[in-house]
Amino acid sequence: MQIFINDKSFECPAGATLPEVLEANGIKTDNIAIAVDFSVIPRPEWNHTVLQDGSKIIIIKAVQGG
Template identity: 90%
Template sequence: MQVFINDKVFECPAGATLPEVLEANDIKTDNIAVAVDFSVIPRPDWNKTVLQDGNKIIIIKAVQGG
């Protein structure tokens, strides 16, 4: 199946969870927020989030600065 991560297409197996897809694509999970189809997924719910074909995943990285 295909999912979109920040508008790029990624292939993943059916029934893959959010952490599985992030790990398979070498996406670091430190200091990020994730939304699936425009709904923010709290980090404790990541393992329960099973992705579907065509899901749009948005990753927002927190940065510090001044």
């Protein structure tokens, strides 16, 4: 199935969870927030979030600055 991470298209197996997709694409999970189809997913729910064909994932990375 096809999903989108920050508007970039990726293929993944049907029934893939959010952590599986992140790991398969080498995305580090430190200091990030994730929204799937415009809903923020709390970190404790990541393992239970099964992606659907066409899911749109937005990854927001926190950075320090002044």
